[in-house]
Each structure stands twice: as C-alpha cells, then as structure tokens.
Amino acid sequence: MNSAATVFPLGDEAFSWVQQGGRPTRIGLMQRFLYRWQCYWFERNLSLQRLLQPVSTSPLISDPVFILGLWRSGTTFLHNLLGVCPGMICPATWQCMNPSTFRLRPPPLVSKTVQRPMDGFSIDTFSPQEDEFALLALGAPSVYRGFFDPRRIEELAHWLDPDVWTARGSADWVMLWREFLAGVANGKKGRLLLKSPSHTFRIRALLKEFPGATYIWLVRDPEEAFFSNRKMWVSMFEKYALWEWETSRLDEFLRCSYYHAAQCLAYAASAVQKDRLVIVDFDRLMSNPSETIEDINRRLSLGVWSEMKIAVAQTAAGKAEHRKDTYPGETLTPGLVNAVDLLRAVQKTALASHGL
Numbered sequence: 001m002n003s004a005a006t007v008f009p010l011g012d013e014a015f016s017w018v019q020q021g022g023r024p025t026r027i028g029l030m031q032r033f034l035y036r037w038q039c040y041w042f043e044r045n046l047s048l049q050r051l052l053q054p055v056s057t058s059p060l061i062s063d064p065v066f067i068l069g070l071w072r073s074g075t076t077f078l079h080n081l082l083g084v085c086p087g088m089i090c091p092a093t094w095q096c097m098n099p100s101t102f103r104l105r106p107p108p109l110v111s112k113t114v115q116r117p118m119d120g121f122s123i124d125t126f127s128p129q130e131d132e133f134a135l136l137a138l139g140a141p142s143v144y145r146g147f148f149d150p151r152r153i154e155e156l157a158h159w160l161d162p163d164v165w166t167a168r169g170s171a172d173w174v175m176l177w178r179e180f181l182a183g184v185a186n187g188k189k190g191r192l193l194l195k196s197p198s199h200t201f202r203i204r205a206l207l208k209e210f211p212g213a214t215y216i217w218l219v220r221d222p223e224e225a226f227f228s229n230r231k232m233w234v235s236m237f238e239k240y241a242l243w244e245w246e247t248s249r250l251d252e253f254l255r256c257s258y259y260h261a262a263q264c265l266a267y268a269a270s271a272v273q274k275d276r277l278v279i280v281d282f283d284r285l286m287s288n289p290s291e292t293i294e295d296i297n298r299r300l301s302l303g304v305w306s307e308m309k310i311a312v313a314q315t316a317a318g319k320a321e322h323r324k325d326t327y328p329g330e331t332l333t334p335g336l337v338n339a340v341d342l343l344r345a346v347q348k349t350a351l352a353s354h355g356l
Contacts, residue, residue, distance in 0.1 A: 006239050007034045008148070011046065011100065013139030015039040021149045024242035042137070046100035053103040055182035057175055060192065063210040064181075065302065067195035068203070068268075069218030070261050072228040074282045076121060078218060079195035081293050083128035084311040087190040087303050090128035095184055099134035103183045116235075119228075119325070132196040134180045140173035143198060146253070147236045150245030153253045159198075160260040162267070165205035174209060191302075201257075203264045207271060214300050215272060217265065217354075219347040220282035222258060222340040227327040229254055251336065258339035262346040269350040275300065279347075279354045289316040295356045 005027045010018065015035065024032060065088070067075050083090040095102040111125040123129070136142040143160065146153035158164060181192060199206060206213060230250060237245050268277060278299050285292045290313045297305050332340060 005031065005241065007031055007038060008137075008240055009038045009042050009098075009100070010035070010137055011042045011139045012039060014136060014142075014145060017145055018148050018242065021152060021243065025244065026242050042100045045104070046138075049100060049103050050179075053183070055103070055179060055186075057178040057182060060181065060185065060210075062191045063212035063214075064192040064194045065214045065216070065300075066199055066206060066210075067193070067216050067218070068200040069197060070200065070220070070225060070229070070257065071197040072225050072232055073197070073218040073220040074280075074285050075195050075197060075218050076123075077289070078216065078280070078285060079128045079193065081289055081312050081315050082193055082216075082296075082302070084315050085303050085308040088193040089185055089188050089190045090193045091131045091134065091180075091184045092126050093123060093129040094125045096129040096131055096133040097137075099137050099180055103186075128193065128195065130196045130198075131177070131180065131184075131194055132198045135173070135177060138176045138180065140176050143253075146233075147240040148242050150233075150237050150241050150250065151243050153245075153249055157253050157256040160201045160257050162201055162204045162260065162264050165202045166208060174205070200264055201260055203268050213276070214302070215268065215277045216296060216300070217268065217277065217279045217350070218282055218285070219265075219279060219351065222343040222347070223332065224327075225282075226254060226258075226332065226336065226340065227330050228325065229257075231325065251333070255336050255339045258336075258343045262339075262343045265343075265350050266346050269353055272354075274354055277354050278356060279350045280356060281351065284356070292356070299356065 007027075018035075065082070067078050067082070069075050079090065082088055092107075094108055108125050113122055113124040115122050132142060132144060136144045141159050143153075143156045146156050181194075185192060200217075206215075230247070233250055233254075234245075234247070265279075269279070278296055280292060280296065290309065293312050294305055294309065297303060297308065302308075
C-alpha cells in the first residue's frame with residue numbers, strides 16, 4: 001500500500017466511476033475518507049457557485065483556438081508560448097484544478113511552482129493548463145479517469161473513438177464544458193486558447209460545436225512519442241492510482257490511441273482549410289520556438305506579431321529546461337509497430353498538406 005498517493009478532487013459522477021472498481025489497494029482508510037469528503041464538498045460548492053455566480057452556456061463571442069495532438073507532442077510548451085500573447089485567454093492551473101470553486105474566489109495571491117516528473121517542465125498556479133482536468137473533475141467522460149484506476153484503462157479506450165463524441169449529442173458533457181469555459185472567459189476580450197490532447201479525439205464534435213474554431217496540431221515521431229507516453233502515464237499512475245497496474249494494458253490503450261489519432265488527423269486535414277488548421281512538427285517547435293510561433297501566426301492571424309514576439313521569446317527562454325529523454329533498448333511489439341507506421345504515414349501526409 002502506498003499511503004503517499006495524491007487525493008484528487010472529483011465530483012459525484014467521476015467518483016462513482018472510481019467506486020465501481022471496488023476497494024482501493026494503494027491508499028489507506030484516511031485517504032479513502034478524504035476522497036468521499038472532497039467529493040461531498042465538491043458538489044455542494046459547485047451548486048453554490050452556480051447559484052451565486054451563474055454564467056451563460058450560450059455560444060462564445062469568438063470560437064476558441066485549439067492546440068491538439070497526442071500526449072507528449074509539445075502541446076504544453078506551445079500552450080505556454082501562445083498563452084502570453086495579447087488576446088489569448090487560457091484556463092489557468094488554479095481554475096482547472098478547482099472547477100467547483102474558482103468563480104467564488106479571487107485568484108490566489110501566491111503562485112506555487114512544481115516540475116512535471118516526466119520531463120522537468122515547470123508549471124505554476126497561473127500557468128496555462130489543460131481544461132481536461134476540469135472536465136474530469138466535473139464528471140465528463142475522460143480517459144484521465146485511468147489515472148485513478150489503471151486496471152480499467154482499456155475500458156476507457158472507448159472514448160478515443162471520435163464518433164462516440166458526436167453520437168452522444170451535446171446536452172451533457174458539452175454543457176459542463178461550456179459552463180467552465182464561460183467562467184474562464186468571464187467577459188474578457190479575446191479568444192480562448194485551449195489545449196488538451198484528449199480534445200484530439202473529439203475533433204468531429206469540436207468542428208460541429210465550434211464551426212469557426214482554429215486548430216494547431218502538433219505531431220512528433222510516433223515511436224519516440226510512444227515511450228515518452230508510457231513514461232508519462234506511469235508517472236501519473238504512481239501519483240494518483242488507487243490500484244496497481246499492468247504495463248501491457250497501458251500499451252494496448254496507447255496502441256488504440258495511435259490508431260484513432262491517425263483517424264482524427266486524417267479527418268481534420270480533409271475537413272479544415274489551411275487558414276484554420278496548421279500542422280506543426282515537434283522538433284521544429286522545440287529547436288526554433290519563436291520562429292515557429294511567428295510562422296503559425298502568419299498562417300492563422302492570431303494577433304499582431306510585433307506585439308507578441310518579445311513575450312514569446314522570453315517565455316521560450318524561460319522554458320528551456322525541457323528534458324528530452326532517450327529510450328535505449330526499448331522495442332515495440334508487432335501491433336505497436338503497425339500503429340506507429342500508420343500514424344507516421346498520416347502525419348507525413350498532413351504535414352505536406354497543412355504544415356508550415
């Protein structure tokens with residue numbers, strides 16, 4: 001039993017899914033109590049927030065800018081670079097991790113900084129953050145539920161299928177999402193800049209829900225990204241999992257994610273014009289961040305470059321601590337080789353049609 005596993009605040013629906021797994025084996029009685037206690041107050045705070053600080057879930061003034069791409073493809077780095085640009089509104093870490101209370105209180109007075117275990121990348125209280133964490137806590141279906149119960153991660157692969165998100169309609173998870181986004185925007189002028197690898201698999205729903213949205217899609221060598229992904233998911237299991245896990249189950253989940261990511265990227269490249277979708281290579285972004293952002297802006301017209309370039313350069317310099325790992329001796333199973341080859345081929349085609 002690992003008594004150091006971190007308790008993550010969850011609402012009723014997400015916590016109910018976790019409870020279906022039975023009695024946790026990696027946390028003790030006190031932490032099980034804390035999960036129930038936080039869930040209880042999460043729902044009551046959320047009700048109070050909706051009562052005291054209601055927001056509109058009607059269409060946004062301007063459709064968002066989405067940063068898409070598989071996990072470990074540079075989406076966080078790009079989110080940080082574009083997040084400092086005038087006119088971009090990003091969900092902050094403190095908002096995404098406290099979706100049931102963030103409208104009830106002012107921003108924190110003190111920022112806390114931590115380093116991500118998988119790459120040493122620094123994030124703080126006010127860093128641009130994945131809105132997926134808010135959706136997870138609020139109860140929207142999210143593959144991040146696998147952080148808590150890795151035994152059932154293959155079950156969650158269902159949510160990698162892009163057709164699932166349109167089949168469900170937009171009356172449930174989209175309403176939760178719009179409520180959160182409206183709270184983040186809160187009357188600010190500009191466009192929401194949203195980053196979540198999980199949104200990659202919702203591309204059909206995004207195009208339907210936000211017909212004027214703009215997309216930046218990161219691609220990375222699939223084989224390199226696979227081993228980085230395995231490391232990232234295991235690091236999240238070590239931090240949050242309530243049960244032990246098997247790497248073989250994770251590998252199968254990642255294999256499925258590659259097939260569906262290829263499907264989603266091919267669809268996006270066929271359905272979205274070049275003035276609203278740009279495909280960006282990970283290595284180019286990491287080696288020449290400012291030049292890459294300038295080229296992205298030239299294509300998508302996100303702002304006035306002269307008003308963006310200093311902040312982008314400063315942010316790029318401040319994030320230079322990124323640690324690129326190598327994985328000597330690691331090999332892929334035949335099934336993973338097929339998935340890697342498929343995604344690599346689709347990425348090559350998409351770069352040719354929509355790349356910088």
